[in-house]
Amino acid sequence: MVKKVSIIMGIYNCEKTLAETLDSILNQSYGNWELIMCDDGSTDNSFKIAKDYSSTESRMKLLIHQKNNGLAKTLNDCLECATGEYIMRHDADDLMVKNRIEKQVLYMNQNICDACGSGAFIFDESGIWGLRQPKEIQDKYSMIKAAPFIHPTVIMKRSVLNAVGGYSDNNLTRKRLEDYDLWIKLFEKEFILRNIQEPLIYFREDRDSYTRKKRLFRLIEMKARLNACKRLKVPHIKRIGAFKPLLVMILPKGILRKHHINKSIVNLKNEQKQIEKQ
Numbered sequence: 001m002v003k004k005v006s007i008i009m010g011i012y013n014c015e016k017t018l019a020e021t022l023d024s025i026l027n028q029s030y031g032n033w034e035l036i037m038c039d040d041g042s043t044d045n046s047f048k049i050a051k052d053y054s055s056t057e058s059r060m061k062l063l064i065h066q067k068n069n070g071l072a073k074t075l076n077d078c079l080e081c082a083t084g085e086y087i088m089r090h091d092a093d094d095l096m097v098k099n100r101i102e103k104q105v106l107y108m109n110q111n112i113c114d115a116c117g118s119g120a121f122i123f124d125e126s127g128i129w130g131l132r133q134p135k136e137i138q139d140k141y142s143m144i145k146a147a148p149f150i151h152p153t154v155i156m157k158r159s160v161l162n163a164v165g166g167y168s169d170n171n172l173t174r175k176r177l178e179d180y181d182l183w184i185k186l187f188e189k190e191f192i193l194r195n196i197q198e199p200l201i202y203f204r205e206d207r208d209s210y211t212r213k214k215r216l217f218r219l220i221e222m223k224a225r226l227n228a229c230k231r232l233k234v235p236h237i238k239r240i241g242a243f244k245p246l247l248v249m250i251l252p253k254g255i256l257r258k259h260h261i262n263k264s265i266v267n268l269k270n271e272q273k274q275i276e277k278q
Contacts, residue, residue: 005033006084010074015045017093030101036078041068072167072178091152095202104155114191115156117149120203130264138193140232144241151179218245
């Protein structure tokens with residue numbers, strides 16, 4: 001039996017990228033999917049573009065918020081309409097590799113796994129410039145220094161997402177940490193998280209985005225990591241890594257930018273070498 005995949009996507013003022021994103025989904029090698037989009041109060045032509053696609057493609061469904069409610073509530077509303085056994089995340093400015101769904105469903109079917117992410121090519125208007133690749137095996141200690149997943153690469157069992165109540169919608173998660181809170185909840189229930197060791201999406205990000213995060217966000221991020229350590233009962237001796245955002249705050253932006261870019265470029269070169277060996 002070919003399992004159905006429900007792709008959930010929040011839409012907000014993404015008229016410049018949405019059509020290309022939807023085309024990358026339509027071009028997937030795996031056909032048993034549905035896309036549930038929720039326009040979260042866009043003020044541009046995003047809703048019209050989504051409506052045009054959904055009116056001609058029966059696998060696409062469109063919801064709308066009259067005002068902006070944030071990503072957590074938007075994804076939960078999509079989840080309520082989902083009928084697939086698997087729930088897949090995707091963002092309205094990213095692109096899927098042609099066999100993304102096929103590869104992630106195969107991995108979920110062949111491995112003991114409750115949620116599965118992947119790597120991501122990083123690109124901007126100039127093309128692909130880097131790669132981000134989380135390690136394959138993730139555990140609760142991953143939460144100390146970094147998130148275990150790149151959020152828009154994840155596929156999850158719907159039963160697992162329902163078991164933790166979907167995305168939390170509160171003051172903390174509304175500060176762009178809805179995904180981090182979800183990973184905490186999955187680890188609290190001792191679900192198994194893995195990452196496919198290859199990039200399956202094109203993640204839209206320019207070279208300066210990492211350094212544009214404000215000091216307030218870094219403090220919120222540190223608070224979230226310390227909270228994760230507490231909830232997941234991480235030994236105090238290991239919690240020092242949760243203060244990484246504080247270190248990032250005091251580093252000169254030039255050094256931070258160079259490190260972030262170099263790491264992404266090295267990952268991309270290593271991926272290219274692996275492809276050449278095959």
